[in-house]
Amino acid sequence: MIRSDTSPLRQRFRRTPSLLTGFLLLLALTAAAADAPEESPGHGPAEPQAEAADQPSVDTLIRELPAGNFNDRRRVAEALAEAGDPRVPEILAALADGRLLATGDDPPRIVIRDADDREAGTDAISGETVAAEVVADARRVPVHNPLRNALRSLEAVASVADARPERRIRSLSRLIRDGVDDDLVPFLEERLETEDDPQARDLLKTLLAVTYLETGDEDARLEAVATLRESLLPEARRAVAAAAAEDPDERVREAAMEAVEHAESRIRFFRFTEDLFFGLSAGSVLLLAAIGLAITFGVMGVINMAHGELIMIGAYTTWFIQTLIPGALSTSILLAIPAAFVVAGLVGIAMERGVIQFLYGRPLETLLATFGISLILQQAVRTLFSPLNRPVSSPEWLSGSLNINPVLSLTWSRIYIFVFAIMVFVALILVMKKTSLGLKVRAVAQNRPMARALGVRTGWVDALTFGLGAGLAGVAGVALSQLTNVGPNMGQAYIIDSFMVVVFGGVGNLWGTFVGAMGLGVMTKFIEPHVGAVLAKIIVLIFIILFIQKRPRGLFPKKGRAAEN
Amino acid sequence: MLTRRLLTSDWGGTFVLGLLVAMLIAVPIANLVVPPDSPYYLSSYWVALLGKFLTFALLALAIDLIWGYAGILSLGHGAFFGLGGYAMGMYLTRQIGDQGVYGHPVLPDFMVFLSYEELPWFWLGFDMFWFALLMAMLVPGLLALVFGWLAFRSRVSGVYFAIITQALVFALMLAFFRNEMGFGGNNGLTDFKDILGFPVQARETRVALFLASGIAVILGYLACRYIVTSRFGRVLIAVRDAEDRTRFSGYRVDHYKLWVFVFSAVLAGIAGALYVPQVGIINPGEFSPIRSIEAVLWVAVGGRGSLFGAIVGAFAVNGAKTWFTVAYPMFWLFALGALFVLVTLFLPRGIVGLFRRRREGES
Numbered sequence: 001m002i003r004s005d006t007s008p009l010r011q012r013f014r015r016t017p018s019l020l021t022g023f024l025l026l027l028a029l030t031a032a033a034a035d036a037p038e039e040s041p042g043h044g045p046a047e048p049q050a051e052a053a054d055q056p057s058v059d060t061l062i063r064e065l066p067a068g069n070f071n072d073r074r075r076v077a078e079a080l081a082e083a084g085d086p087r088v089p090e091i092l093a094a095l096a097d098g099r100l101l102a103t104g105d106d107p108p109r110i111v112i113r114d115a116d117d118r119e120a121g122t123d124a125i126s127g128e129t130v131a132a133e134v135v136a137d138a139r140r141v142p143v144h145n146p147l148r149n150a151l152r153s154l155e156a157v158a159s160v161a162d163a164r165p166e167r168r169i170r171s172l173s174r175l176i177r178d179g180v181d182d183d184l185v186p187f188l189e190e191r192l193e194t195e196d197d198p199q200a201r202d203l204l205k206t207l208l209a210v211t212y213l214e215t216g217d218e219d220a221r222l223e224a225v226a227t228l229r230e231s232l233l234p235e236a237r238r239a240v241a242a243a244a245a246e247d248p249d250e251r252v253r254e255a256a257m258e259a260v261e262h263a264e265s266r267i268r269f270f271r272f273t274e275d276l277f278f279g280l281s282a283g284s285v286l287l288l289a290a291i292g293l294a295i296t297f298g299v300m301g302v303i304n305m306a307h308g309e310l311i312m313i314g315a316y317t318t319w320f321i322q323t324l325i326p327g328a329l330s331t332s333i334l335l336a337i338p339a340a341f342v343v344a345g346l347v348g349i350a351m352e353r354g355v356i357q358f359l360y361g362r363p364l365e366t367l368l369a370t371f372g373i374s375l376i377l378q379q380a381v382r383t384l385f386s387p388l389n390r391p392v393s394s395p396e397w398l399s400g401s402l403n404i405n406p407v408l409s410l411t412w413s414r415i416y417i418f419v420f421a422i423m424v425f426v427a428l429i430l431v432m433k434k435t436s437l438g439l440k441v442r443a444v445a446q447n448r449p450m451a452r453a454l455g456v457r458t459g460w461v462d463a464l465t466f467g468l469g470a471g472l473a474g475v476a477g478v479a480l481s482q483l484t485n486v487g488p489n490m491g492q493a494y495i496i497d498s499f500m501v502v503v504f505g506g507v508g509n510l511w512g513t514f515v516g517a518m519g520l521g522v523m524t525k526f527i528e529p530h531v532g533a534v535l536a537k538i539i540v541l542i543f544i545i546l547f548i549q550k551r552p553r554g555l556f557p558k559k560g561r562a563a564e565n
Numbered sequence: 566m567l568t569r570r571l572l573t574s575d576w577g578g579t580f581v582l583g584l585l586v587a588m589l590i591a592v593p594i595a596n597l598v599v600p601p602d603s604p605y606y607l608s609s610y611w612v613a614l615l616g617k618f619l620t621f622a623l624l625a626l627a628i629d630l631i632w633g634y635a636g637i638l639s640l641g642h643g644a645f646f647g648l649g650g651y652a653m654g655m656y657l658t659r660q661i662g663d664q665g666v667y668g669h670p671v672l673p674d675f676m677v678f679l680s681y682e683e684l685p686w687f688w689l690g691f692d693m694f695w696f697a698l699l700m701a702m703l704v705p706g707l708l709a710l711v712f713g714w715l716a717f718r719s720r721v722s723g724v725y726f727a728i729i730t731q732a733l734v735f736a737l738m739l740a741f742f743r744n745e746m747g748f749g750g751n752n753g754l755t756d757f758k759d760i761l762g763f764p765v766q767a768r769e770t771r772v773a774l775f776l777a778s779g780i781a782v783i784l785g786y787l788a789c790r791y792i793v794t795s796r797f798g799r800v801l802i803a804v805r806d807a808e809d810r811t812r813f814s815g816y817r818v819d820h821y822k823l824w825v826f827v828f829s830a831v832l833a834g835i836a837g838a839l840y841v842p843q844v845g846i847i848n849p850g851e852f853s854p855i856r857s858i859e860a861v862l863w864v865a866v867g868g869r870g871s872l873f874g875a876i877v878g879a880f881a882v883n884g885a886k887t888w889f890t891v892a893y894p895m896f897w898l899f900a901l902g903a904l905f906v907l908v909t910l911f912l913p914r915g916i917v918g919l920f921r922r923r924r925e926g927e928s
């Protein structure tokens with residue numbers, strides 16, 4: 001859309017489109033307030049031609065803010081906005097908020113009142129704290145609504161020239177969102193020459209291109225389309241789409257259409273990447289939940305219905321350590337990992353020695369006994385602590401997300417869970433393949449009598465294997481405590497999924513569990529956008545049921561104690 | 566002749582049946598005839614409770630038939646129980662008629678609330694009792710037929726079968742939780758008013774439902790007993806003890822398993838249909854995997870492979886549950902958990918195993 005030339009806003013900007021005009025205005029103003037132009041010590045008398053953007057002139061402008069009527073104030077604000085002084089955005093924001101005060105001195109002292117504390121304030125020029133009585137005596141610099149609105153965008157313009165890159169980036173994003181008047185173009189072009197931050201530079205180019213696309217001539221519009229081709233910002237895409245639809249020039253329209261298609265294919269790619277990432281992170285949660293079961297059920301053949309409760313014990317260990325050392329979140333999480341492994345592992349060893357060792361070779365009866373144990377563990381936690389959920393906090397570095405581009409951002413917690421799941425899995429593979437315990441576990445799983453004949457203490461290996469599986473469930477509990485509520489029933493949410501993963505991957509095969517977890521996670525997340533979360537889950541369950549018909553031993557069947565005859 | 570075949574050398578079963586018959590006679594009298602101030606008076610609460618236990622006993626019977634005799638462990642029998650229950654629940658919901666909160670003559674309250682225009686096709690016909698009863702058997706039977714045909718044909722057995730039945734019941738639970746399914750979503754179906762024209766809450770109706778449940782258990786027991794003492798039953802036991810050997814002897818093992826599985830599902834469906842009017846609600850919670858596991862545990866506690874043990878187990882565990890949740894709510898789960906552990910460790914043949922002299926093969 002092309003703005004009409006008669007817009008009052010445009011005319012205002014016309015009057016002060018650049019630093020130069022701002023400076024001319026400044027000259028006039030300093031002349032008017034000639035009696036005390038250089039109050040601040042340390043500044044020499046003004047040499048206007050040479051000091052266009054220098055501090056004294058900005059200081060003077062700031063002192064001019066209370067003078068005159070609303071229109072005068074707007075002119076001063078506009079000049080200030082383009083001066084590129086780091087103090088300006090805050091002053092303009094304070095003015096818009098009605099927190100900019102002026103004393104009755106001549107020249108006035110300009111004070112910014114604190115946003116939270118009405119009694120406190122700082123000097124707008126020097127930044128020093130101002131005594132409370134000065135704040136109390138000073139009078140508010142009046143603003144009205146039209147001026148306030150103008151001040152908001154002027155604040156953004158002022159921030160474009162801020163010394164801090166993150167401020168510049170923020171205000172540029174805001175200007176792209178709100179749109180700018182083309183009168184600002186020369187100012188922005190000037191900024192582009194000096195801008196050195198790459199991200200801010202990109203945003204500045206985008207902002208200019210969006211403006212050119214609306215008001216520039218054909219060549220400028222073509223060039224703008226080329227600039228915007230790679231941008232994924234929604235505003236840029238909207239501008240290009242508008243150009244593709246209604247630009248008067250055929251070439252521009254074609255280029256814009258091509259750019260729209262290009263952006264869409266890139267967005268499809270990024271959405272795909274995002275789905276894949278969500279899938280892998282869901283898969284890593286599944287992997288963590290199932291990995292202990294891959295040992296107790298997969299390798300040992302115990303239908304361990306108490307697996308979910310072992311996860312819960314790990315989560316409660318996390319909570320307990322957090323309450324022991326409050327205020328050290330990162331340390332407590334890192335401590336919780338070995339602690340949960342030991343606690344859940346010991347519970348597992350106790351289960352194995354107390355009950356399960358008498359039930360080997362009767363898998364369906366281990367189901368009944370471990371179900372009984374799961375009820376006891378749940379009730380024990382409920383009695384010891386409370387039936388209510390326990391609050392587990394997450395350290396700072398787990399929150400927030402990694403923004404790769406406007407359409408793709410990955411949350412840190414998911415990234416960490418993914419990395420953590422991989423680490424746990426690799427550690428388990430190493431234990432199974434490289435340690436003497438792993439060797440014995442595999443030997444007992446493959447041929448128990450032979451292993452015993454060769455001097456392996458099978459009872460001891462059984463206890464340690466079950467302890468390892470239980471400990472891994474505990475470690476999963478630490479990770480899951482960061483994602484979901486920690487309560488006595490939390491284990492039940494994972495038990496079915498865990499069994500599905502192990503059965504789908506192939507009982508007795510750790511890699512099968514890995515592939516199964518990631519596969520089911522990715523599959524769920526790719527179905528989810530189309531049918532919703534619940535239906536996606538149902539579809540996946542039905543898929544597993546049908547898959548088991550096709551391959552009754554899972555993806556990667558392997559012989560083990562679990563493979564019943 | 567038939568009586569002889571069914572009950573000879575089954576003194577335990579005869580004893581349990583005798584107890585059941587005695588209960589069916591005593592409870593209605595204690596409820597309807599004995600004056601309320603007498604110590605022998607039994608309140609309607611107890612009638613409904615015992616009626617509920619009877620339906621659980623029928624479900625346990627269905628599980629014992631396949632687990633105890635054919636070696637098929639289903640951890641998803643709640644699916645069939647729940648579907649039977651939903652069929653009856655739909656009948657009872659349609660019987661509400663315009664007595665609902667919104668007073669719509671045809672649509673149930675939750676459909677008015679979700680702004681349905683007309684009754685979904687799968688609700689048609691459920692205003693007729695015979696149709697609902699038929700569906701309570703047909704739907705579970707068909708599901709079991711399809712599921713069992715797939716599973717037994719590809720020789721999914723043991724642990725794998727147990728886990729995919731869990732998947733089945735879990736999928737059903739998720740599905741029924743969805744409002745879009747048209748079965749009342751989370752809240753399920755409730756607020757029933759009449760059954761066959763009689764008010765559901767009335768004393769006499771409760772007694773009638775109790776009697777119906779008791780007769781269903783007795784008939785179900787005799788039917789199961791008929792199956793396991795027949796040639797068909799002999800083959801089932803052979804399948805349980807040595808599946809491969811039976812197959813190599815020329816029997817179509819998958820057919821035997823399939824038909825007994827379907828029959829068991831129908832029994833579970835009937836149990837569900839009798840359960841719903843007595844508790845007054847059916848919701849997706851019946852499909853929760855834990856409920857199905859619990860039902861298997863009744864059989865384990867009672868003693869699998871004896872049929873009457875299932876009835877004993879259902880009464881024992883649920884009776885204990887009712888008593889504990891009132892007397893010591895904190896310790897109920899401890900007691901139940903310990904019971905399961907102790908039974909598996911020390912009573913592999915359940916409570917009735919304590920009394921049984923005759924040796925039977927076990928797997």
